[in-house]
Structure formats: C-alpha cells, structure tokens
Amino acid sequence: MTKVVVVGGGFAGLSAAIRIAKLRHEVTLLESSDRLGGQLRGVSHGGHTWQVHPEVVTLPGVFRDLFRKSGRPMDQILGMSKIGGRRHYLRDKTALDLPLGNRGDQNQVLVEAFGRDDWSPWVDAQADVWDVIRRVYLDRQFTGRDDLTKVQWKTLRPRRTMAKVAGKDLEDERLQSLVADPISLGGDELRLTPGFVAVKHYVERNFGLWTFDGGRNGLADALAQRVVERKIDVEYGTHATGVVMDAGVVRGVHVGADVVDAEHVVWASPQWPNPVPAPREMPRMPSARCYLRLDLDAPGLSDDIMIHGDPPLHMWTNGPGQWTVEHRGGEDPIIAMVRCGLDVRQHIIERWDQSPVDLVTQGHWGWAWQGWSTALALPGVTANDGPTGLSFAGAHAYPGPTLEMIGMRTAVIAETFRR
Numbered sequence: 001m002t003k004v005v006v007v008g009g010g011f012a013g014l015s016a017a018i019r020i021a022k023l024r025h026e027v028t029l030l031e032s033s034d035r036l037g038g039q040l041r042g043v044s045h046g047g048h049t050w051q052v053h054p055e056v057v058t059l060p061g062v063f064r065d066l067f068r069k070s071g072r073p074m075d076q077i078l079g080m081s082k083i084g085g086r087r088h089y090l091r092d093k094t095a096l097d098l099p100l101g102n103r104g105d106q107n108q109v110l111v112e113a114f115g116r117d118d119w120s121p122w123v124d125a126q127a128d129v130w131d132v133i134r135r136v137y138l139d140r141q142f143t144g145r146d147d148l149t150k151v152q153w154k155t156l157r158p159r160r161t162m163a164k165v166a167g168k169d170l171e172d173e174r175l176q177s178l179v180a181d182p183i184s185l186g187g188d189e190l191r192l193t194p195g196f197v198a199v200k201h202y203v204e205r206n207f208g209l210w211t212f213d214g215g216r217n218g219l220a221d222a223l224a225q226r227v228v229e230r231k232i233d234v235e236y237g238t239h240a241t242g243v244v245m246d247a248g249v250v251r252g253v254h255v256g257a258d259v260v261d262a263e264h265v266v267w268a269s270p271q272w273p274n275p276v277p278a279p280r281e282m283p284r285m286p287s288a289r290c291y292l293r294l295d296l297d298a299p300g301l302s303d304d305i306m307i308h309g310d311p312p313l314h315m316w317t318n319g320p321g322q323w324t325v326e327h328r329g330g331e332d333p334i335i336a337m338v339r340c341g342l343d344v345r346q347h348i349i350e351r352w353d354q355s356p357v358d359l360v361t362q363g364h365w366g367w368a369w370q371g372w373s374t375a376l377a378l379p380g381v382t383a384n385d386g387p388t389g390l391s392f393a394g395a396h397a398y399p400g401p402t403l404e405m406i407g408m409r410t411a412v413i414a415e416t417f418r419r
Contacts, residue, residue, distance in 0.1 A: 003026045007240045009030075012394035019413075027232045029235070058208065078219065081213070136152060144381060161190065187285050192370055250265050294321045366395050378398035
C-alpha cells in the first residue's frame with residue numbers, strides 16, 4: 001500500500017484519487033476550497049450558475065471507464081445523452097446544422113448545403129493521425145520523441161501547421177473557417193499550432209457530442225459521491241504550496257508551515273508546486289466570457305453554436321434560458337450575434353461578463369502551442385526531468401486541458417500503481 005496525496009479537488013484530482021483508492025492505496029485529497037468539483041461547478045452570479053466551458057464532451061468511454069474502474073458502473077449513477085450536433089453560422093450568414101457522430105449524416109447535410117462534400121474526405125484522412133495519437137500519446141505514458149516510430153512521425157507530419165492545413169487542404173473558405181476559427185478563439189495562433197490538432201474533427205464526427213445528466217455539476221456530484229464510497233480522506237480549506245523532496249524523491253506536501261507525508265504526490269492543482277522548476281512554455285490566454293439569462297420569448301437557439309465572423313464566437317446553453325458566449329476581440333458579442341441574425345437584445349434578463357484576466361485567476365487553461373515541440377515539453381511527459389514520486393494531472397499537464405484528455409491521463413497514472 002502506497003501513501004498518496006492528491007492536490008486539487010477538480011476533475012483531475014477527483015478522477016486520480018478515486019482510481020488510485022480503488023487499487024487499495026491510502027489516498028488523501030487536499031482541496032483549498034470548501035467543495036469538491038473545481039471548474040466543473042461553473043461560476044455563480046446573482047444566484048445563478050453558468051459553465052465557463054462547454055457542457056459537451058466527446059469520447060464517452062473515458063468517463064464510463066473512470067466509473068467502472070473505481071466502483072459501480074456509470075450507468076447506475078450518472079446518465080449521458082448524445083446531442084445532434086453543432087450549428088454553424090457561416091461568414092455568408094447561412095446556417096449549417098452539422099451532425100456529429102455519423103459520417104453519412106454529415107455527408108448528406110454538406111451535399112445539400114454546398115452541392116458537394118469536400119469535408120468528409122478531409123476528415124477521413126485524420127483516421128491514421130488519431131490512431132497514432134491515441135496509441136502513443138493518450139493510452140499510455142508518453143516519454144518523448146523516441147516513442148514515435150518513423151512511420152508514426154510521418155503520419156503526424158508535426159511540422160505542418162494549422163495555417164497550412166486550413167489554407168491548402170480545404171479550398172472552400174466556409175470549410176476553412178470550421179477548422180481555423182476554433183483555434184484562434186481558443187487562444188492559439190494557426191501558424192504555431194501543429195496540423196495534427198485537426199484530429200479533433202475526426203473525433204467529434206465519429207464519437208459525437210455528449211452531455212451529462214445535470215451537466216458538469218452532475219458529473220462533479222457523482223465524483224464527490226465516489227470519493228465518499230472509496231473512503232478517501234478529504235482535507236478542505238487546505239492550500240498546498242509545494243512538495244517536500246529528499247535527494248530528488250518526493251516525501252510530502254507543504255501546507256503552510258506543516259508537511260503532509262506522502263510516498264507519491266499527484267499534483268492536480270493549477271498552481272505550480274515549489275521548488276519544482278516551472279515549465280518554460282507560454283500559458284494559454286482564454287477568450288472572454290459573456291453570461292446571459294434570456295426570457296421565455298427569446299428565439300429558439302441550438303444547444304451548441306459556432307458563429308464564424310471576425311472575430312468568431314462560440315456559445316452554449318447552461319440550461320433553459322441560460323447561455324455562455326465565448327468571444328475574443330473588442331466588439332460587444334451581443335452586437336456580433338445581431339450581425340449574423342441572432343438578435344436577443346430585447347430578451348436579456350441578466351448579463352455579466354468575465355475578462356480573460358478574470359478567467360486566468362480561476363484556473364489553468366493549458367499551454368499555448370509554440371510549434372509541435374510543445375507536446376514534448378508539457379508537465380507529465382517523463383522525458384522531462386522531475387522528482388521521483390510526483391505526477392502531474394489537469395489542464396496544466398500533458399496531454400491537454402479537455403476533460404477527455406485529463407481523464408485519459410489519470411487512467412495512465414493509476415496504471416503505475418498496479419505494478
């Protein structure tokens with residue numbers, strides 16, 4: 001039995017803690033607030049709660065595996081529902097309802113909308129890329145460049161950027177915007193983002209978009225209950241600042257002037273632990289958020305909407321009448337919505353906004369792409385020097401900041417405790 005301390009009670013910390021505890025190790029979870037869930041809980045204002053991140057996820061198997069390998073199966077605790085797809089308002093102001101989860105449905109819609117389907121063959125070409133990324137980068141511990149064979153390296157074409165992918169592989173500007181706009185809205189530059197990031201479109205098309213019953217809050221509640229079932233010791237209001245090391249081996253966690261002893265530490269907090277050298281990578285700066293509450297007479301809106309303009313916007317529902325609008329640029333997002341035919345100005349009951357600076361204080365948003373080598377430099381890649389007995393999980397760690405990636409990361413960490 002190993003004495004494990006997990007720092008941070010967000011999705012990363014919760015998923016790591018319950019997986020490791022199920023393997024009969026002694027787990028202590030340190031959470032700085034008075035509630036588990038982290039960013040899964042969203043943000044509250046005026047008695048209402050909005051989600052900073054979209055409610056939808058892909059790869060439902062990641063979450064089913066998490067619950068199955070930590071206790072009762074997910075279907076007995078928390079349901080998931082598949083949504084139809086995403087509505088795109090294109091730059092010519094036409095609406096495209098793009099189905100996700102089925103190639104045939106996408107093909108039919110695109111042929112009807114554009115008269116031909118150049119999108120599906122392009123997405124098909126991402127299949128081999130997904131196979132390499134899943135096998136080498138996601139399903140097992142990634143140790144660095146040497147993990148890739150020459151064939152796999154050639155498949156990824158890592159030096160080819162998203163700027164080239166969007167500009168050369170797809171001739172139709174409307175299709176180019178489907179690829180390029182989410183990248184720039186997410187805080188990355190096309191010329192610095194490797195082309196293999198486009199594999200996202202293959203994953204979404206093949207696996208679809210899913211929501212949890214009760215949204216992300218429902219997921220947080222289910223995980224918090226699993227913490228109780230696994231008899232994990234949770235210490236609330238405990239702010240860990242760093243790790244205790246002896247000859248390069250982790251021995252515990254600093255909590256103020258005290259030390260919590262540990263044989264292994266999973267650092268799932270967005271704050272970097274002292275005295276471990278911080279990464280040299282550039283933290284990603286998120287887009288601003290506009291939170292809306294609309295009246296019952298508001299026009300009907302799809303659950304997930306991408307507006308391709310200058311600048312683009314992404315908006316998603318948080319339940320009846322509640323919306324989060326992700327936007328970048330100086331223009332009021334409500335006015336930008338009007339220009340594409342979505343006028344909700346007369347239906348706004350409540351609005352409040354968060355700037356990128358506000359959002360950065362709430363958590364980590366991952367690392368901005370500075371070329372393909374960023375994937376090799378993320379905390380948690382074992383080729384990077386670090387103390388023995390310290391694992392990183394969360395938005396700040398490899399393989400990336402999405403819930404699916406974090407869930408796959410904690411599965412890999414848990415596997416090390418089986419040996």
